[in-house]
Amino acid sequence: MTMPAAIKAVREAFVGLAAEEFDLPPRQAFGDSRSLVMAVHHRPTGSTAVKVISIEVERDPMITGTVVYSHSDGQFVTDAVSLTTLRTGAVVGVATDLLADEDASHLALLGAGAQAVDQVRAVHAVRPLKKLVVFNRNAKKAEALLESLKDELPDTVMDVANDADEAVRDADVVCCATASTVPLFRCDSLKERVHVNAIGSYRPVMRELPEELLATAGVVVVDQVEAALSEAGEIIRAVQSGVLRLESLVELGAALGNPPLREGRTVFKSVGVAVQDWAVARLLV
Template sequence: MTMPAAIEAVRAAFIGLTAGEFELPPRQAFSGSRSLVMAAHHRPTASTAVKVISIEAERDPVITGTVVYSHPDGQFVADAVPLTTLRTGAVVGVATDLLADEDASHLALLGAGAQAADQVRAVHAVRPLKKLVVFNRDAKKAEALLESLKDELPDTVMDLAPDAEEAVSGADVVCCATASTAPLFTCDALKERVHVNAIGSYRPVMRELPEDLLATAGVVVVDQVEAALSEAGEIIQAVNSGVLRLESLVELGAALGNPPLREGRTVFKSVGVAVQDWAVARLLA
């Protein structure tokens, strides 16, 4: 499957979610979110996707699991790891296409783990990249990532950054894909006009984004408000401290139907919802 096809499938799924086409129960988390179960049922097609994953930070791969896509004519079973990286990249592609400037071409990527390559592919699919800068605490992993992408991005200048602040300075788009529990950079390190995606945090104790970015952003888009308020540490803290008004959060499906202005700094925070798994599994089935 190509990344553009996945992006279009995920875009349509979020529009369908806003239109009420899905039954989407809250994600079930066990053992401190080390085991997750998520499901989505699509009423128009009577199809259902269920994903069960295990997350161990010290393991390689960090995520293991299975996705089952069931429909009236049968079922499809997939390895959750590539499907998860693909659907997570795809939703970032949807958000970047919605919120980044049309001429954005400089991506800063923080994190070089399993999600990283598909984050780059997704942004490149909607905003062809002239420059890619990567920072990872283990520089060897960042070097390996860039080496693996060279053939896919032959016209993109690639570089490593010594730290996150240096990485994001000058970037038109920033992607955060880490397991950080503290903000990765300061708001002052960003350009005045930049789009930031954050997909790493999925527990209340995790944070990738500085609070003042959320407080001053022109728009903060989330995949689903209920999910963000349960799992996205930076969103939870910013709302609880009063710097981010709950009513100012915009769900991705709604934003696709009524696009916000591309002004100042824009943010997309995703914890991942099962309609993404459904969308990609349906294409694969």
């Protein structure tokens, strides 16, 4: 499956979510969020997707599991790892297309784990990249990632940064894909006009974004407010401290119907919702 096809499918799914086409119960987490169960039902087609995964931060890939897509003709079962990286990349592509400047071409990627390649592919699909800078605590993993992307991005200048602040300094788009529990960079390291995606944190104790960024961003978009308030550490902390107003959070589906202004710094925070799995599984079927 191509990344542009996945982006289109995920975009349509979030429009459908905003139109209340889905039954989407909260994600179930067990064992300190080491086991997750995600389910969704699409009423217009009568189809359902269920994903069961286990997560171990020190394992590579962190995720193992299975996705089951049920529809009128039967069931489709697939491995959760590649589907999850693809659908997570796709939602970043949707958000970047919505919020980044049309001429954005410089991506800073923080994290070189299993999610990294599809983060790059998704941004490149909507904003062709002239420059890619990667920072990872293990520099060899960053170098290996860039080596694996050379054939796909032959015209893109690539580099490994010494630290996260250096990586983001001149970027038009930033993608955070780590398991960090502390902010990855300082807000003042960012350009005044930049779009930031964060997909790594999925537990209240995890954070990738500095509080100052959430306090001063022109718009903060989330995949789903309910999910963000229960799982996104940086969103929870910023709302509780009062620097981010709950009513200022915009869900992605609503933003697609009423695009916000591309001004200043914009943020998309995703913890992942089951409509993304449904969209990609349906497209595979």
